[in-house]
Amino acid sequence: MTKMTSRLLIGILLMSFPYFNNAQEKLKRADSFFGFHFDFHATANDKDLGKYFNEKDLMDFLRLTKPDYVQIDSKGHPGFSSYPTKIGYSANSFNQDPMRLWREVTNSFNIPLYVHYSGIWDDRGISSNPDWARVNADGSKDLRHASYLGPYSDKLLIPQIKEMIDNYKIDGAWIDGDCWATGPDYSPEVVNEFLEVTGLETVPLNTEDPNYGKWLDFNRTKFKQYLEHYVDAIHTYKPGFQVASNWAYSSMMPEKVDVNVDFLSGDVSGQNCVYSAAFQARCLALQGKPWDLMSWGFVPMDFSAGIHSPKSLVQLQQEAAQVMAVGGGFQVYFQQNRDASFQNSIDVDAMSKLAEFCRERQPFCQNSTMIPQIALWYSGEGWKKDNKGVYGWGSNMEGLNNLFMDGQNSVEILMDHHLDERMEKYPVIVIPEWDHFDTILKKRLLEYVQNGGNLFVMGAKAVNQFEPYLGVTFVETNSHEQFNIGDKDLNGITGIRTNWQKVIPKEGTSTIGHVYHQRDYRFATEFPVATIVDYGKGKIAGLYMDLSESYNVSRHPIYNKIVNNVLNRLNPVPGVRVIGSEKIHVVLGRKESNKLVHLINSDGAHFNKNVYSYSDVTPSNSLIIEIKSDNKPKAIKLQPDGKRLKFDYQKNIITVNVPPVDIYSIIEVEY
Template structure:
């Protein structure tokens, strides 16, 4: 998501069918997409030289050097000003378009066999609401929201659909609709309220969180946005079936729910800072959705450091090495990758960063044969519950609840454990495929899904429950009695001989069952003696096990990435996975992604060194290689060979008692061990 500077589109890979019913599949084959570049400038009313400096020679040079599958360019940003000569009646066109950028880019990209996609701001449109205030969403106090269109008003039929049809008629391959789910707001317009009353039967309209039925009103608003997507996607497909459409961040961590519309692909743009860890989380959410619903997906990296909060700050352009790490986290999960560079105000594409773009392209292309079409091998599932996201989000859609899992996920990845991030609809009916399921601060669970989690444990599964409120939800099954309200503040813990400080909320409990065993000890201070208290417990539950940590851990690891906290979290997880398919030793700077790719095992190793998580560091251009990593794989038979790709290096294999062991002499940034 972007607020002032923006981004782009797509990827694709074949993915397996699910037993669940996907949204209706398109009948035409999707063209291949894997690596692309995005450019935008959010044209405004003062942009009067658009098209002046468009250079066929310059664009030829860029496309020849970088060889992207597609580029994406500006056509209408959040100001609502079209940067091409739109003929749609309600369009606001920049004051003087010297040369039509869309026609120019379509002609040149077609010659190169490069796809053309367009950045278009949807719900977020200042200009059309200045013309038609009655099209705006209405706030709870009755005032108009002059940036966000109502999804119940004329906007979708009178501007959005006609302009998307117009873009399709240019011969563009598709559109990346920005300013969508994250920009949608509760709408108190007369049309919205009439539909709310008709759907719910209620006459009283809740206008604040204190009002009865406020949650139901927000659910109505969410359903309305999804219907809005479905309406314009289907309408444009009727006009041009091969025109491909994505709504930015739809069905992602901001909206982790079943896909019920006919969007063609999934996409989003990462946080511009700490994007390596952001890619690891967001990519796993997208991968799960893509695999279940057979949708290609991609994520986009900002090519420069930027921070939105608490104030907007922009830093340096990122180096090729920095962007390669971000790309590795995404393509290792089977997704496509794109990078965002700012487009000039005259719609020309800057070439200053062309050497970085070309290096990034080579990096992705070298790994494409070993990553594209990958699907994960189930090991550890981390629950990201849609019910929790909806219960606690301040906005209709947003990723404000990722903090509940992000730190724990990063800690597990930093401990070289393979993890997927899955919502309820990904896990239902297939929990037993995962030896371990981690439930970190998922404080609002659907009762039926909670029962399914417990049935999974009874039948032999292992649940790791983390968090003050989450463990309270399972108190009876854990054999504990919650004491006074949970408390925050520094608490010193002794575990496996090491002291760790925890600062998040903590739930004091008293053990009430002889089947429940305490783990670890509290200390009075870091240097003090032990004091009473229960940090964690282990409970045999049917054929399985419930392990609980009575503290919120995620923010602590997000902030500090303490090696002791990493080991603390891993010490509870590893025993629950006694026979892992893969084990990697030799460095904690490796993320491991375990895949099935083209009927072969593919182990992705990503070097996550570098100061990507430091908010004071804009970029870096050197990541020291890791050496002599030991990789152990549990295999039914000795492999013919194990090859480190794309280096094409055959590694000596030692096979004993069902375990193949290899040593990786050097890991630069990202290698894939292909088992043959």
């Protein structure tokens, strides 16, 4: 198809469907809620780009799904641009200009167009310009990744974004391969500045050096300097242009936002994404920026070859629910064809239903917040101790987040700065297996407990940091063992292999569960699974073994019963309680003056690594929901249907019967 023919076809289509023009309001990312991402990471082997671009397929897709934005490929990790750049590198084989076609079609719907652009990771650009490269500890050049202080951003990244702004009027950029592609940079400029700032004589070369932590911290500062430089340069060139760096200020970069990015974003890939989305969403929700999460619309079998297993509508609805329930926007990722065209194998009907599912819940989810209940502390010092790189590693605490959610607990994740700002708001704060903390925050936590708060310390090493306050005597040192845990009161015993700290409770300390070496209630050891003791006006609980990894690989209801037993003793009247199903995830939220109880059906084989796709989930049982409330509500509605529900209100507790949850229901409490 010639360029002239393509332009003519677009014109004919627009004349045939005049209502396409300005069909929707063009939104900034802060006001956006639902979108699609497409990329394919162009390589030198990709030829005749644009050849098979079918405008009608794309127009039909956009007409039925009505996204707030679309993101497309411009340069992936291989470093080859998928548009005819005059600045960077491409395979230089274009039948048509695919970015021009995407831009014209999205313009016809008034849909913002963002580009996917690989940042620090650029195989072609760096290998062609070794002076741009990050330097390894042995002095060799890393020919895939850019140096933070090198000329890469000024010579390629910023000029190419400007080029696309000028030529295609793009609305924003989603910079990939950035914080999570970092590594220690031994470039002379970085090393010399580090030595000057620290006064050290030599730069640390490995983790055995006692100053290696300082070296990583310095690299983190240099990455943010690089990030700030290109963000500010692009904003100066095009005010209002929207920029995000993928996974910046997320679980992979757990810090306060201090660079002027316009929004935060990340992409959840692989399997078990219902849980991954829930964890990552909670890491972004309190960062004070507009944010969204992207779910891959497929499970990759061979990503580069395009061999995938598509996810079902149900899977994506469950993943979207986890994100929307905590106030975030949602987008779905599909690959483009190797010529950058839209893939017509995408299930348009399913994506239309997904869009409808999200839009129905948008009025209750967008810009909503969570009501403080249980906070998991994402310790910055603990993360630095366990993370041997600059950025890019998540956290082992994801398993504990899963455990709390499966126990029908409304839980948030607080980084250091969140804890500093919000500590006193939470009835319960959990230390999830970290053994290093900011000393000032640790002191404040103990004061929080003395004043009536509740602290739950979990993990074999974490409890050692609070030994004087737990009301127990430590026996030996923690070790990796196999044993059984539970009790008759917990209605069961189950095996576990994990790190364990043996303790014996002192007088006045209550216990939950016991360790067993035989599966027989008569042979409980003297060692408890968990303890609770008074501390000032509050309480401190300890759970003396690691559960995060165990729960992710060998989960058992006894784990949930132990944790919930501790929580019930720390906070007997939570903000919300769900009765009737063990497969409901609950989020207690607020939108303006109304309370919201988000109920997500977590059924399905997403936890099974042998299952790539499933199409059905079993509806939950009918539920009884108890909601703590200082005032009697005017009405309670089941959303998004708007159905009024009967309720009882006694002693500051709302009790309401809720019909089975298919996938995601919202209880709206109107005052």
